[in-house]
Amino acid sequence: MDRLSNLRQVLGKKLLEKVENSKILMVGSGGIGCELLKNLVMSGFKNIEIIDLDTIDLSNLNRQFLFQRQHIGKSKSKVARKSALEFNPNVNIVAHHANIKDPQFNIKWFKSFDIVMNALDNLDARRHVNTMCLAANVPLIESGTSGYLGQATVIEKNVTECFECQPKPTPKTFPICTIRSTPSAPIHCIVWAKNYLFAELFGKSEDNDEIDEEVTEENNKEIENLKKESQALKELYQYAGTPEYSEKVFDKVFNQDINRLLKMENLWKTRTKPTPINTEQYKKALEINMDVDEDKNDSKIKDDQKIYSIEENINMFKECLELLVQRQLKGKKIDPEFSMSFEKDDDIIMKFVAATANIRAHIFSIEQLNRFKIKEIAGNIIASIATTNAIISGIIIMDAYKILNNQLEECNTIYLTHDSSSNVFVKEFLAKPNPRCAVCRKSYFVLTINIEKFTLNDLLNKVLIKPKDNNGLGLNGDITICEDQRILYDFDFDDKLNDTFSKVKIEDGKYLNITCDDDDKMYNIMIYIINDSSLDKDFILEGDSTSISYILPPEPEPEPEPEKTNKRKHSDGDDANNKKHKVITVDIVDDDDKVETVLLD
Amino acid sequence: MSNLCISRLIEERNQLKKDFIPGFKAGPLKTKDGNYDILNWEAYIPGIRGTSWDGGIFKLNLKFSKDYPLKPPKCTFNPPVFHPNIYLSGDVCLSILNEYEDWKPSISIRDILIGIQLLLNEPNLESPAQHAAYALYQENRLEYEKRLMIQSKNHYDINNIPYLKRHY
Ligand SMILES: [Zn+2]
Numbered sequence: 001m002d003r004l005s006n007l008r009q010v011l012g013k014k015l016l017e018k019v020e021n022s023k024i025l026m027v028g029s030g031g032i033g034c035e036l037l038k039n040l041v042m043s044g045f046k047n048i049e050i051i052d053l054d055t056i057d058l059s060n061l062n063r064q065f066l067f068q069r070q071h072i073g074k075s076k077s078k079v080a081r082k083s084a085l086e087f088n089p090n091v092n093i094v095a096h097h098a099n100i101k102d103p104q105f106n107i108k109w110f111k112s113f114d115i116v117m118n119a120l121d122n123l124d125a126r127r128h129v130n131t132m133c134l135a136a137n138v139p140l141i142e143s144g145t146s147g148y149l150g151q152a153t154v155i156e157k158n159v160t161e162c163f164e165c166q167p168k169p170t171p172k173t174f175p176i177c178t179i180r181s182t183p184s185a186p187i188h189c190i191v192w193a194k195n196y197l198f199a200e201l202f203g204k205s206e207d208n209d210e211i212d213e214e215v216t217e218e219n220n221k222e223i224e225n226l227k228k229e230s231q232a233l234k235e236l237y238q239y240a241g242t243p244e245y246s247e248k249v250f251d252k253v254f255n256q257d258i259n260r261l262l263k264m265e266n267l268w269k270t271r272t273k274p275t276p277i278n279t280e281q282y283k284k285a286l287e288i289n290m291d292v293d294e295d296k297n298d299s300k301i302k303d304d305q306k307i308y309s310i311e312e313n314i315n316m317f318k319e320c321l322e323l324l325v326q327r328q329l330k331g332k333k334i335d336p337e338f339s340m341s342f343e344k345d346d347d348i349i350m351k352f353v354a355a356t357a358n359i360r361a362h363i364f365s366i367e368q369l370n371r372f373k374i375k376e377i378a379g380n381i382i383a384s385i386a387t388t389n390a391i392i393s394g395i396i397i398m399d400a401y402k403i404l405n406n407q408l409e410e411c412n413t414i415y416l417t418h419d420s421s422s423n424v425f426v427k428e429f430l431a432k433p434n435p436r437c438a439v440c441r442k443s444y445f446v447l448t449i450n451i452e453k454f455t456l457n458d459l460l461n462k463v464l465i466k467p468k469d470n471n472g473l474g475l476n477g478d479i480t481i482c483e484d485q486r487i488l489y490d491f492d493f494d495d496k497l498n499d500t501f502s503k504v505k506i507e508d509g510k511y512l513n514i515t516c517d518d519d520d521k522m523y524n525i526m527i528y529i530i531n532d533s534s535l536d537k538d539f540i541l542e543g544d545s546t547s548i549s550y551i552l553p554p555e556p557e558p559e560p561e562p563e564k565t566n567k568r569k570h571s572d573g574d575d576a577n578n579k580k581h582k583v584i585t586v587d588i589v590d591d592d593d594k595v596e597t598v599l600l601d
Numbered sequence: 602m603s604n605l606c607i608s609r610l611i612e613e614r615n616q617l618k619k620d621f622i623p624g625f626k627a628g629p630l631k632t633k634d635g636n637y638d639i640l641n642w643e644a645y646i647p648g649i650r651g652t653s654w655d656g657g658i659f660k661l662n663l664k665f666s667k668d669y670p671l672k673p674p675k676c677t678f679n680p681p682v683f684h685p686n687i688y689l690s691g692d693v694c695l696s697i698l699n700e701y702e703d704w705k706p707s708i709s710i711r712d713i714l715i716g717i718q719l720l721l722n723e724p725n726l727e728s729p730a731q732h733a734a735y736a737l738y739q740e741n742r743l744e745y746e747k748r749l750m751i752q753s754k755n756h757y758d759i760n761n762i763p764y765l766k767r768h769y
Contacts, residue, residue: 176688261732478615482639484607
């Protein structure tokens with residue numbers, strides 16, 4: 001009896017054959033990826049490519065079970081491959097330790113797969129894979145988990161919603177006024193400590209060089225003064241390394257700035273006034289508690305779960321600031337451009353952010369948090385649970401079977417919920433594409449050229465505006481050519497028209513986003529570039545020019561969510577709709593993510 | 602890359618070309634390497650005629666994130682402007698630019714620019730951001746208006762910006 005006999009009975013000979021002959025791409029081999037790869041090799045799949053740019057970290061080991069302690073620092077995809085082959089040596093796994101956005105993973109490569117499975121932890125890569133799968137016309141199984149919540153769905157061009165048909169919740173950001181002037185929650189203080197104070201003191205000196213010299217020449221004192229004031233904190237840097245430095249910084253941010261806020265009475269009509277801490281109080285605090293060397297008597301775990309007194313926080317502030325300044329001075333000696341960025345695993349930085357966040361919270365009468373909690377918020381750590389990943393990976397395999405069996409209509413969007421009052425699974429029919437989606441309603445083309453010879457002008461005149469019956473795309477109107485966020489050509493920017501693709505750095509594997517505005521109708525086209533230096537003609541254009549249609553403008557207002565009628569709810573709970581919403585708001589994260597902005601649910 | 606954000610910004614740019622606002626200029630900024638960056642715009646906002654802002658032309662940077670239009674752009678006057686609702690760094694504090702207040706994805710760049718132009722002459726004293734301007738406004742309106750008029754005189758003369766003439 002071979003190892004596939006049970007599977008053969010369940011799937012039938014025909015489907016198992018399809019499974020064995022299929023070629024699968026798995027993007028990401030972290031939390032979901034480890035579970036999924038194990039499932040793949042155990043359920044009949046024989047040709048698998050996996051890709052991940054990460055290396056293994058100690059914190060992965062509790063759930064990413066293909067990795068062990070001796071693998072720390074090694075490539076996730078390579079180790080995952082090796083470990084999975086021990087489950088089943090009779091499969092082919094190709095592992096890429098690389099970024100899925102690298103040009104070698106071009107449209108041709110995507111086209112070589114029968115199914116692509118996303119096991120990713122960030123929006124950017126997911127959007128990229130979504131676009132590539134649409135362009136290559138390959139079905140994509142998209143998934144994500146966060147704590148006990150998870151979801152999986154299938155994306156197929158022209159049949160289902162794509163990843164971008166509905167707007168995705170984005171990491172929470174806070175208005176600048178709340179952060180700088182009127183914090184009202186612990187998170188506001190944490191964001192201030194991390195993104196303002198720490199960044200101002202130790203980060204890159206950004207943007208300021210943008211201020212134009214030409215203007216300031218005009219003896220404009222007002223502007224000078226404003227600039228000076230906004231630079232006041234940075235100017236304290238001249239005292240860095242001296243004993244007064246920490247006192248001056250403290251006085252600036254926790255006394256002077258707070259007093260300035262207090263003077264704007266309107267801010268405090270309906271809010272609790274902040275209470276500044278003056279230098280005298282600061283010095284007193286340092287006297288009371290000269291030693292907060294916490295590692296001496298307590299264990300670390302206990303310490304970072306403790307709420308410190310204001311005096312302890314002030315001591316912590318001084319101690320950490322001095323250590324960080326030393327680091328900064330040393331760094332600047334070697335490289336004048338030296339800067340530090342927030343790193344949650346750097347103990348000193350974390351203590352500094354926690355202490356200053358808590359001092360600010362104290363000043364504004366906001367609840368203080370322990371360092372463990374602050375680290376979770378500032379470091380944007382989201383719990384990832386092995387069981388959730390395992391369940392979602394199981395669903396992905398079931399979806400893959402259905403796709404290979406030509407039963408796409410049997411696939412569902414499945415939400416794993418965490419609420420004992422109703423079903424753990426909420427199933428929904430796959431939604432139809434959003435006719436207003438600017439991503440999947442586009443037409444996709446592949447253009448093969450010699451990038452050393454072909455110019456933007458050639459693209460414009462020989463491809464874009466040339467009539468459809470003459471091997472062109474027949475665009476008529478204001479044309480804009482973009483590559484990512486770069487505008488290469490539009491009605492005003494035409495100085496690059498005579499440049500070759502190579503000169504404007506449009507190389508093999510890049511894609512161009514072309515918009516044509518024809519009397520308020522927006523036509524949107526994506527063109528993938530393949531470079532062929534031995535091409536014997538101008539270009540080869542692949543794609544269906546008759547498919548070009550304009551995209552409906554966005555709906556007037558996304559007022560109260562309209563009830564979707566094309567969806568069948570399998571859950572009998574009345575609140576299924578609410579629950580679905582709740583799940584969606586967290587579906588974007590798999591593992592601990594390094595997004596800069598703070599994300600909370 | 603987010604296709605949504607870039608498509609929308611291209612649309613906004615085409616819209617501004619068709620539906621031009623007299624006295625204003627706005628468009629993507631040329632980066633140091635000679636490219637135009639669709640996520641980074643520069644705008645010139647004229648002070649309203651007949652107010653203490655008259656004659657001034659104020660340069661504003663608009664930084665769009667890839668989450669635009671779900672999130673508003675960050676608007677910063679560069680150089681900063683003396684005004685109760687503008688931070689010393691030049692950042693503008695305005696409810697339509699606040700994701701949790703009045704920002705809606707349907708708000709156009711045109712709406713933002715006009716909104717900021719209005720804000721210049723009609724500060725919102727409920728959410729002050731710059732102490733000096735706020736205090737002077739409260740304590741000595743006459744002196745406040747005087748400062749504004751000096752400021753307007755000292756801010757840009759649009760004809761002296763050669764780059765602008767070429768590309769907007
Ligand atoms: Zn779509």
